[in-house]
Amino acid sequence: MHDFWQKQEPETPLYPDILWEKPERRDQAGKLLIVGGSTGGIHDVAEAYQTAKDAGVGEARVLVPESLRALTKHIEKIDFLPATPTGNFSLKGRDTLLFSASQMNGVLLPGGLGRNSETAMLLGEFIRSYRGPLTITKDAIDLLYGEAKVLLGREDTLLVVSLSQLQRLAREVRSPLAFRSDMDFLNFLERLHQFSHQHNAMITTKHHNDILSVAHGQIVSTKREDLNELWCVDTASKAITFWLHHPKLAAEAIASSLIPSPTDI
Numbered sequence: 060m061h062d063f064w065q066k067q068e069p070e071t072p073l074y075p076d077i078l079w080e081k082p083e084r085r086d087q088a089g090k091l092l093i094v095g096g097s098t099g100g101i102h103d104v105a106e107a108y109q110t111a112k113d114a115g116v117g118e119a120r121v122l123v124p125e126s127l128r129a130l131t132k133h134i135e136k137i138d139f140l141p142a143t144p145t146g147n148f149s150l151k152g153r154d155t156l157l158f159s160a161s162q163m164n165g166v167l168l169p170g171g172l173g174r175n176s177e178t179a180m181l182l183g184e185f186i187r188s189y190r191g192p193l194t195i196t197k198d199a200i201d202l203l204y205g206e207a208k209v210l211l212g213r214e215d216t217l218l219v220v221s222l223s224q225l226q227r228l229a230r231e232v233r234s235p236l237a238f239r240s241d242m243d244f245l246n247f248l249e250r251l252h253q254f255s256h257q258h259n260a261m262i263t264t265k266h267h268n269d270i271l272s273v274a275h276g277q278i279v280s281t282k283r284e285d286l287n288e289l290w291c292v293d294t295a296s297k298a299i300t301f302w303l304h305h306p307k308l309a310a311e312a313i314a315s316s317l318i319p320s321p322t323d324i
Contacts, residue, residue, distance in 0.1 A: 061245075061248065061249070061252070063252045063276055063277050063278055064278045064279075064280065065277075065278070066279075066280050066281075066282075067279060067280070067281050067314070067317075067318065068281075068282060069281075069318055069319055072315060072318050073279060073311075073314060073315070074308075074311045074312075074315045077301070077304075077305055077311055077312055077315040078315045078318055081115050081304055082115075082117070082304055085117040085118065086117060087117065088115055088116055088117030088118075088303065089116055089117045089118075089164045089303025089306075090116075090118040090119075090163040090165075090303075091111055091116050091118065091119045091120070091163060091164065091165050091166070091167060091299060091300065092120050092121075092122060092160055092162075092163040092165070092167070093107050093108055093111070093119060093120070093121045093122070093166075093167045093169060093296075094121075094122045094123075094156065094166060094167070094168055095107070095121075095122075095123065095168060095169050095170055095171045095172055095199070096123035096171050097124065097127075097146060097147045097148070097171060097172050097173035097175070097178070098126065098146035098147065098173060099173055100127075100130065100171065101123055101130055101171060102171060103169045103171035103197060103292050104121055104123060104134075104169060104171055105134065106169070106289055106292045106293065106296070107167055107169035107292050107295070107296040108134060108296075110292070110293050110296035110297055110300075111296045111297070111299070111300045113320075114296065114297045114300035114301065114316070114320075115300060115304070116300045116303065117303070118163075119136065120136045120137070120159070120163065121134050121136065121137040121138070122137075122138050122140055122159060123137065123139060123140070124139065124140055124141075124142035124143075124146060124147060124149075125139040125140065125141055125142045126142040126146035126147075127139075127142075127146070138159065140152030140155055140156060143175060143177050143178070145175060147173050147175035147177065147178045148172065148175070148177070148178040148181050149177055149178075149181070150180050150181050150184075152181065153185070156181070156185055157185065157188055157189060160185075160191065161189075163191075164191065164192065164303050165191055165192035165193065165194070165299050165302065165303050166189065166191065166192070166193050166194070167193075167194045167295060167296060167299050168182070168193070168194070168195045168199035169196055169197060169199070169292045169295060169296065170196055170197025170199050170291070171197070171198070172198050172202060173198070174198070174201070174202070178202060179202040179203070179205070182199065182202050182203055182206075183206045183209075186203065186209060186210060186216075187206075187209060190215070191215060192215045192216075192217075192299065192302055192306070192309070193213070193215060193216050193217070194216075194219065194295045194298060194299040194302075195210075195216070195217070195218055195295075196219035196220070196291045196294075196295040197291050197292065200218060200220055200224050200228075201224070204228070204231050207228050207231035207232050208231075208232055210228070210260060211228065211232060211258035211259070212259050212260070213259060213260055214259050215309070216259070216260040216261065217260070217261045217262075217263065217295070217299065217309075217313060218260050218261070218262050219262075219264075219291050219294050219295040219298065220262065220263070220264050221264070221265070221291065222240055222264065222265070225238050225264050226238050226239075229254065232258075234254060234257070236250045236254050237250075238250060238251075238254075244266060244267075247266050248271070248278055248280075251264070251271065251273055251278060252273070252276050252277075252278055253276075255273045255274065255275060255276045255277075255278075256275070261274040261309065261310065261313060262274075263294060263295075263298065263317075265286070268282060268283060268284050268286075269281065269282055269283070270283045270286070270290075270294065270317050272310070272314040272317055274309070275310070279314035279317070281314075281317040281318065283317070283319065285319060294316075297316045298312075298313045298316045298317075300316070301313060301315055301316035302316075
């Protein structure tokens with residue numbers, strides 16, 4: 060086995076202390092800001108909110124466009140940012156977004172943002188200005204392809220990506236490392252290891268039934284056959300919750316979050 064790769068199974072977690080020792084007090088379990096939603100709805104936001112709560116986050120707050128006010132009565136702690144005429148996030152919300160993020164311990168962009176250019180500009184300015192832990196997945200990644208160098212170079216960042224998104228990010232930064240769906244597992248690991256060595260951001264992705272957590276060239280693989288179409292949102296939400304529980308052990312916490320809980324199976 061490669062020295063940069065470790066395997067874990069549900070019965071044999073690599074970091075059992077992280078998995079089982081969660082903060083006992085809510086005020087020590089982290090405050091998470093979830094930012095998403097568009098005219099397409101708030102499904103990803105609602106899923107992220109519930110998953111983070113189930114994983115034990117201390118406090119979760121949600122930011123959505125003002126246009127969605129009528130759809131969000133079931134979410135307890137929610138605020139609104141200015142919306143474009145089409146109902147997406149407006150660049151006018153930049154300062155409020157940054158202030159809201161500064162009041163929390165971490166930020167999750169779970170997707171459902173649509174394909175609005177003004178929203179893309181807002182996210183680009185946000186990732187350049189915000190300095191805390193940040194997890195991004197689904198179409199939030201797509202909106203930031205133009206900021207790929209900034210995104211991959213950012214510290215305290217976790218990108219939960221599909222294979223096609225990983226391929227696109229590699230192309231955007233002109234990496235010589237190509238990722239293909241027909242690559243065998245060991246070759247895929249080797250390229251992921253090299254790619255991660257070149258960039259600061261942590262990456263979680265999937266290769267068939269293995270979910271891979273990569274940080275600074277080190278890879279942890281976890282066999283998961285229970286993943287559904289929501290795997291990106293659920294994985295990202297649980298990962299940042301564990302990260303907020305153990306802020307000084309980001310890579311270990313994220314890898315531990317990949318162990319399924321009893322409700323996942």
